[in-house]
Amino acid sequence: MVYVLSANAGSSSLKISLYDTTQPPHLILTSSLSNITAPPAKFTFQRVDSAVQNEELSNVHDHASAFAHFLECLTKEAKIDSETVVAVCHRVVHGGDYTDPVLINDEAFHHIEKLSDLAPLHNGAALAVIKTCLTQLPHAKSIAFFDTAFHRSIPAYISSYAIDQKIAKQRGLKKYGFHGLSYSSILRAVSHFLQKPPTSLNMIVLHLGSGASVCCIRQGHSLDTSMGLTPLDGLPGATRSGAIDPSLIFHYTNKAGRISHNKDNAVHLHVTQAEQILNSQSGWKAIAGTTDFGDIIRRRTKDSAAQLAFDLLTDRILNFVGSYHLKLGGQVDALVFSGGIGERSQELRAFIGQKVECLGFTRVDQAKNENVDEKTEVVVDISASPGPKAVLVCRTDEQLEMAQHVTNLISMLGDKRLLSFMRLPTALVLLLNAALTSAQARTALAVGFVQPGHTPNPPFFTIPSATRLAISVAVCSGTTNSASPRFFVTNSSSTASPGSGGGENVFEIVLDHGHGSWTGVFPEGGVVGVEDAGDTRFEIGVSNGVPIHEVISTPPLFGDSTASQALLFSPPFSAPNQQDPTYPKYILPPGNLSAAIPPSNPINFTVIVSPTSNSLTSMQQTACMLKTQNSTGVVAKEGLWMRDSSGWRMEWLFTGLTAKTNYTVYAIESGYKVAGPIFFTTKSPSFSCPLVSQVPYCPSVGYATPLPPPPNPLVSYDGSSLPESISGPLISSLTNFTTSLTTFACGRDLYSPLVSCADCQRAYRTWLCTISFPRCADQDTSPSSAALLLSQPPNARNSAFPAGSNYTQLLPCLETCTATDRACPNFLGFRCPSPRFNAAESYGVGYVDSGADGVHGHGTPGMWSDNFGNVWCNSGQ
Numbered sequence: 001m002v003y004v005l006s007a008n009a010g011s012s013s014l015k016i017s018l019y020d021t022t023q024p025p026h027l028i029l030t031s032s033l034s035n036i037t038a039p040p041a042k043f044t045f046q047r048v049d050s051a052v053q054n055e056e057l058s059n060v061h062d063h064a065s066a067f068a069h070f071l072e073c074l075t076k077e078a079k080i081d082s083e084t085v086v087a088v089c090h091r092v093v094h095g096g097d098y099t100d101p102v103l104i105n106d107e108a109f110h111h112i113e114k115l116s117d118l119a120p121l122h123n124g125a126a127l128a129v130i131k132t133c134l135t136q137l138p139h140a141k142s143i144a145f146f147d148t149a150f151h152r153s154i155p156a157y158i159s160s161y162a163i164d165q166k167i168a169k170q171r172g173l174k175k176y177g178f179h180g181l182s183y184s185s186i187l188r189a190v191s192h193f194l195q196k197p198p199t200s201l202n203m204i205v206l207h208l209g210s211g212a213s214v215c216c217i218r219q220g221h222s223l224d225t226s227m228g229l230t231p232l233d234g235l236p237g238a239t240r241s242g243a244i245d246p247s248l249i250f251h252y253t254n255k256a257g258r259i260s261h262n263k264d265n266a267v268h269l270h271v272t273q274a275e276q277i278l279n280s281q282s283g284w285k286a287i288a289g290t291t292d293f294g295d296i297i298r299r300r301t302k303d304s305a306a307q308l309a310f311d312l313l314t315d316r317i318l319n320f321v322g323s324y325h326l327k328l329g330g331q332v333d334a335l336v337f338s339g340g341i342g343e344r345s346q347e348l349r350a351f352i353g354q355k356v357e358c359l360g361f362t363r364v365d366q367a368k369n370e371n372v373d374e375k376t377e378v379v380v381d382i383s384a385s386p387g388p389k390a391v392l393v394c395r396t397d398e399q400l401e402m403a404q405h406v407t408n409l410i411s412m413l414g415d416k417r418l419l420s421f422m423r424l425p426t427a428l429v430l431l432l433n434a435a436l437t438s439a440q441a442r443t444a445l446a447v448g449f450v451q452p453g454h455t456p457n458p459p460f461f462t463i464p465s466a467t468r469l470a471i472s473v474a475v476c477s478g479t480t481n482s483a484s485p486r487f488f489v490t491n492s493s494s495t496a497s498p499g500s501g502g503g504e505n506v507f508e509i510v511l512d513h514g515h516g517s518w519t520g521v522f523p524e525g526g527v528v529g530v531e532d533a534g535d536t537r538f539e540i541g542v543s544n545g546v547p548i549h550e551v552i553s554t555p556p557l558f559g560d561s562t563a564s565q566a567l568l569f570s571p572p573f574s575a576p577n578q579q580d581p582t583y584p585k586y587i588l589p590p591g592n593l594s595a596a597i598p599p600s601n602p603i604n605f606t607v608i609v610s611p612t613s614n615s616l617t618s619m620q621q622t623a624c625m626l627k628t629q630n631s632t633g634v635v636a637k638e639g640l641w642m643r644d645s646s647g648w649r650m651e652w653l654f655t656g657l658t659a660k661t662n663y664t665v666y667a668i669e670s671g672y673k674v675a676g677p678i679f680f681t682t683k684s685p686s687f688s689c690p691l692v693s694q695v696p697y698c699p700s701v702g703y704a705t706p707l708p709p710p711p712n713p714l715v716s717y718d719g720s721s722l723p724e725s726i727s728g729p730l731i732s733s734l735t736n737f738t739t740s741l742t743t744f745a746c747g748r749d750l751y752s753p754l755v756s757c758a759d760c761q762r763a764y765r766t767w768l769c770t771i772s773f774p775r776c777a778d779q780d781t782s783p784s785s786a787a788l789l790l791s792q793p794p795n796a797r798n799s800a801f802p803a804g805s806n807y808t809q810l811l812p813c814l815e816t817c818t819a820t821d822r823a824c825p826n827f828l829g830f831r832c833p834s835p836r837f838n839a840a841e842s843y844g845v846g847y848v849d850s851g852a853d854g855v856h857g858h859g860t861p862g863m864w865s866d867n868f869g870n871v872w873c874n875s876g877q
């Protein structure tokens with residue numbers, strides 16, 4: 001077994017964790033040294049499976065001696081051979097312009113050393129640990145990870161100081177920001193907890209330890225942070241002043257104050273001493289005489305100095321929370337407490353939580369806040385109720401953050417190769433450095449998330465380990481004929497760069513119309529490689545269920561159109577929760593059915609409507625491609641509706657379309673799955689029938705009927721705006737029919753193995769609604785068969801519809817009638833006219849079933865409409 005060690009040299013502590021090299025790494029043991037700034041130092045050592053050992057060490061007073069003591073315990077107490085430690089990760093607070101982790105060599109060591117002036121409490125401590133490692137663990141590779149790296153995304157207008165920009169550039173005088181490893185660990189953990197991709201998270205994170213800072217994270221990147229050129233700026237700390245008026249330096253002592261007015265005496269001004277005072281002799285140590293904030297909390301009610309330290313820190317925290325809330329435009333997913341104080345002080349959390357309620361943050365729940373210490377989860381939600389602005393506590397883990405990068409690399413290279421690297425001369429160590437840097441540059445995919453973008457350099461994406469994952473890709477630009485990128489996936493840890501060259505367990509993800517997916521096991525993680533991508537945009541999704549990118553086999557549904565409107569439905573996504581009644585409670589739904597209760601968390605659909613002349617069908621048939629195409633028209637109404645037994649659908653009423661135009665429709669589910677295309681045609685400009693839908697007692701009606709224009713400002717009719725003259729007789733017929741039907745012993749005796757009385761009632765309802773709501777046809781676009789069209793008036797079947805207007809009615813499909821005949825008990829006497837004799841007088845005959853009687857219609861046998869939404873007879877939908 002080989003191990004990875006992570007060392008985190010904080011200003012008052014040294015935290016060390018040992019991990020195995022699995023992916024993700026398992027913690028083997030932890031050790032810490034705290035109170036370095038207030039001796040005697042406290043040392044702890046704990047194997048995960050045994051009790052913690054505590055010691056007060058009078059001979060340990062700095063990070064180097066603490067680390068040496070730890071190594072002793074590692075071999076003597078834990079019996080771990082130090083030769084089995086293959087890599088040591090070091091948290092280095094200031095990395096200057098280093099943005100990636102580096103393998104420690106002479107150059108890197110001196111770079112970190114040079115930056116020590118800018119992190120006087122930290123870089124020196126990290127270097128001391130690194131030095132101890134180089135001498136005592138000569139076979140292990142030391143790798144430095146930088147706190148500053150996370151903040152490279154801070155824009156120049158925020159990171160610049162208002163000073164001479166030439167000097168600022170020459171000397172690197174700008175805001176760097178710190179606690180970056182902690183912030184990336186928190187971002188990863190909260191993203192997992194809230195089930196949101198890191199790139200969609202906006203957070204205000206408080207890292208409150210001996211050094212305290214705040215970070216404003218916008219879409220997963222640091223936008224601003226309270227520390228600056230050095231970790232002295234921003235919030236006060238255990239021994240640090242935090243932000244002060246810079247002139248204070250010249251007025252801190254009488255001497256300095258006097259000198260500042262007298263140039264001749266300026267030689268006595270010791271700026272370095274000022275820096276030392278502000279870094280090491282200020283903060284709550286200077287105010288309350290302790291570096292232990294827990295002590296301040298305990299003393300504050302009796303001790304005004306402790307109260308001042310508490311009030312001062314919380315006041316400065318609020319300054320940052322307020323301004324970062326504003327910078328995020330109020331769009332904040334969470335306020336997160338972390339660091340020694342943030343994770344342990346319920347008093348501070350309660351105080352800040354109460355103050356930020358006015359910004360819309362969820363109230364902090366007293367019990368949840370008090371019980372954080374008893375929870376073992378990484379993220380604990382202390383909000384009183386679920387809300388958009390949660391208040392969370394996150395146990396940050398800078399050591400794990402570093403170890404994960406290294407074990408990821410090891411899993412890609414294979415332990416053996418890393419071990420053999422260790423015996424190679426320095427020149428080849430540079431190779432490892434290059435491999436490490438490129439491994440860092442590889443984009444990591446996360447389960448449940450989609451990675452958008454172009455090909456990164458190098459063009460590889462790492463996949464986390466999991467028993468079973470579906471990797472899906474979608475090409476977001478080009479046509480189905482243009483050359484597409486090729487995607488290769490491997491689940492073998494011995495293949496680091498899968499591609500067309502093959503290799504162990506390399507599989508190509510074959511694309512179809514821009515989509516592709518591969519499902520398999522990833523016990524050691526994996527890699528996706530991309531070839532021939534050029535400038536093509538694409539997405540890669542990782543899921544432990546069905547592939548994130550998919551074509552949905554059920555297309556969207558077209559209801560009906562007018563000259564400028566269209567009624568469209570998504571594919572069904574939630575099965576109806578209707579159970580047929582059983583004996584003895586054989587109660588059928590009432591005639592005046594009320595609308596069913598829609599599902600509380602419907603699937604999110606987006607609909608795209610585009611003139612067919614725009615040729616959307618020749619483009620890549622992926623959501624990311626189609627979403628870039630402008631949808632025509634305006635969604636005037638949007639809602640959930642269950643029109644048939646297939647279940648709930650989204651319903652959209654589009655307005656603003658052009659008459660007599662062919663349109664193409666897609667529905668996109670949850671941003672990534674595509675349903676469609678379907679096509680429809682708008683009616684001619686003279687078409688005057690308005691659309692009717694969402695009628696609870698006739699749920700399947702969704703088409704144009706011969707009614708006057710709906711009253712302003714309505715654009716269509718629904719159940720509430722229909723005249724009583726239509727609904728009244730219909731509901732009373734349904735009620736009477738239902739009463740007659742329940743006299744039949746539907747449930748007691750087996751009425752039919754195929755149908756029930758509930759089926760009979762549903763079929764009758766559909767038939768009655770079809771008869772009661774005539775469907776208008778467009779004379780111009782309807783099939784040529786005049787036999788299907790009944791000019792109105794005077795022959796309106798339903799006298800409630802106003803006579804006199806100029807429209808053409810489609811005859812009901814005969815099959816809507818025969819379906820009722822088939823489903824209902826004989827004694828009800830429901831009969832339909834015979835196709836052989838008089839059916840064609842009042843029904844459209846021969847369009848759905850071509851008919852045993854040999855009756856052939858003019859439409860497509862077996863269908864009541866064509867692919868462009870032209871309808872041959874009124875089926876009632």
Ligand SMILES: Nc1ncnc2c1ncn2[C@@H]1O[C@H](COP(=O)(O)OP(=O)(O)O)[C@@H](O)[C@H]1O
Pocket residue numbers: 010011012013208209210211238291292293294295297339340341344345
């Ligand atoms: N129960 C507690 N309540 C408030 N503060 C605490 C408590 N326990 C520890 N602390 C504070 O946490 C700080 C250490 O935080 P930590 O993040 O571990 O430090 P570092 O900045 O050295 O990494 C100490 O300064 C101590 O004051």
Ligand SMILES: CC(=O)OP(=O)(O)O
Pocket residue numbers: 009010011012093122147178179209210211212231
């Ligand atoms: C940057 C910094 O202040 O770190 P820490 O809180 O670990 O001392």
Ligand SMILES: [Mg+2]
Pocket residue numbers: 010011209210
């Ligand atoms: Mg720390």
